[in-house]
Amino acid sequence: xxxxxxxxxxxxxxxxxxxxxxxxxxxxxxxxxxxxxxxxxxxxxxxxxxxxxxxxxxxxxxxxxxxxxxxxxxxxxxxxxxxxxxxxxxxxxxxxxxxxxxxxxxxxxxxxxxxxxxxxxxxxxxxxxxxxxxxxxxxxxxxxxxxxxxxxxxxxxxxxxxxxxxxxxxxxxxxxxxxxxxxxxxxxxxxxxxxxxxxxxxxxxxxxxxxxxxxxxxxxxxxxxxxxxxxxxxxxxxxxxxxxxxxxxxxxxxxxxxxxxxxxxxxxxxxxxxxxxxxxxxxxxxxxxxxxxxxxxxxxxxxxxxxxxxxxxxx
Numbered sequence: 001x002x003x004x005x006x007x008x009x010x011x012x013x014x015x016x017x018x019x020x021x022x023x024x025x026x027x028x029x030x031x032x033x034x035x036x037x038x039x040x041x042x043x044x045x046x047x048x049x050x051x052x053x054x055x056x057x058x059x060x061x062x063x064x065x066x067x068x069x070x071x072x073x074x075x076x077x078x079x080x081x082x083x084x085x086x087x088x089x090x091x092x093x094x095x096x097x098x099x100x101x102x103x104x105x106x107x108x109x110x111x112x113x114x115x116x117x118x119x120x121x122x123x124x125x126x127x128x129x130x131x132x133x134x135x136x137x138x139x140x141x142x143x144x145x146x147x148x149x150x151x152x153x154x155x156x157x158x159x160x161x162x163x164x165x166x167x168x169x170x171x172x173x174x175x176x177x178x179x180x181x182x183x184x185x186x187x188x189x190x191x192x193x194x195x196x197x198x199x200x201x202x203x204x205x206x207x208x209x210x211x212x213x214x215x216x217x218x219x220x221x222x223x224x225x226x227x228x229x230x231x232x233x234x235x236x237x238x239x240x241x242x243x244x245x246x247x248x249x250x251x252x253x254x255x256x257x258x259x260x261x262x263x264x265x266x267x268x269x270x271x272x273x274x275x276x277x278x279x280x281x282x283x284x285x286x287x288x289x290x291x292x293x294x295x296x297x298x299x300x301x302x303x304x305x306x307x308x309x310x311x312x313x314x315x
Contacts, residue, residue: 015221017188017196019287028281029274032307041283045297048280050304054089057262061301062093064258068180069094070103078177080169082111082251083140084192085132086184086230087260091139098147105149109172111165112136112156113183113192114245121159121215121244130231130238132156157244159215165250166212173253181254181296185261187226189275189290193245195220199286208286212249216242226271230263248292257298264305268313273306 004022007013016022030037036048051057065081072079098105115123115132124131133156141148155161155168169179183191190196197220202208219241228236251257263272279290279300293300 017199017287019196019199019285024282025274025278029277029308029310030281032304032309035277035280035307039281039294042294043297046294046300047298048300048302050307051301052304054262054264054303057260057301057303058087058089059093061087061090061258061260063097064299064301065090065180065182066094066097066101066103068178068256068258069098069105069108070101072178073103073107078107078109078172078175079180080109080111080172080177081180081182082113082246082254083136083182084113084184085135087262088135088139089262090260092143094140095143098144102147104147105144106153108149109153109168109177110136110149110155111169111246111250112154113251114243115157116240117159117216117242117244118240119216119242123156123158123244124240126156157213157246159244162213162215162244162246165246169250169253178255179253181251181257181298183251183257183259183293185259185272185275185279185290185293187222187263187271187275188220189278189288190220190223191251191289191293192247193217193219193223193243194247194251194289195223196287196289198247202286205286208248209252210249211247213244213246215244217245219243229265229271248286248289252292252296254296254298257293257296257300259293259298259300261300261302261306264303267315269315270306273308273310276302276306277310 117123126133224239228239232238261272261276264270282288282291284291
């Protein structure tokens with residue numbers, strides 16, 4: 001007896017994205033030791049990296065981001081970088097490595113991928129501790145001190161500024177800048193807050209792939225709950241139900257992508273294992289946003305525990 005056996009006529013029927021094939025999802029999940037096995041649809045320069053501990057994960061991911069900033073500096077190039085709030089632990093290591101190397105970030109242009117919003121696209125005040133802008137200032141920009149990204153080169157996903165992202169990124173790329181995507185993977189397999197349910201709003205895959213952003217996007221109930229657990233101390237009442245977010249028309253332009261999956265909860269509990277396996281194995285489809293990730297060059301760092309085995313263990 002399982003989900004597929006019992007979903008018909010239940011409260012869960014119609015709750016998940018219409019394009020999700022749960023039998024295929026289940027077939028994505030293999031033995032833990034096979035998670036690194038290369039798949040035919042992966043980019044030749046896409047590599048998942050297994051991490052044994054959270055400390056290892058944060059250090060490796062932070063080093064990868066800092067190295068992209070350093071390499072662009074050494075090449076004399078500008079760098080456009082799309083940044084998430086979640087995961088976050090890597091930012092202290094970005095600060096550490098750039099400070100050790102004394103790399104000034106005056107060549108860096110940052111684009112935060114999303115922000116909580118209301119139905120009009122208005123966002124939280126930057127001094128609100130739940131705001132992504134607040135989180136970025138405290139975790140990255142302020143600790144970098146005199147090496148930091150100039151404030152005029154930091155972009156946040158407000159309803160006025162998010163629509164300028166496509167033009168700004170295009171201008172930087174025209175000047176020879178590389179675009180680096182840093183991302184996490186949602187429980188619903190979203191990248192940024194681009195939910196799989198959005199696939200229903202487009203006539204074809206090409207239109208979905210070109211969509212650059214959404215203002216006041218409706219986020220999935222499980223995304224609200226994920227954030228209640230991971231960012232709001234379980235307090236669902238604090239979590240906004242909408243967000244401004246970049247879309248595939250921007251993140252699929254990335255020349256290099258740096259991802260992180262650290263969704264463990266302790267005592268054997270976790271929330272991200274299935275999403276990780278789906279990302280790696282399902283195959284490209286707009287109904288699973290993160291399924292596009294393996295088609296991009298880059299590295300996806302993940303905690304070994306997420307590989308499983310994904311079997312029942314009552315806690």
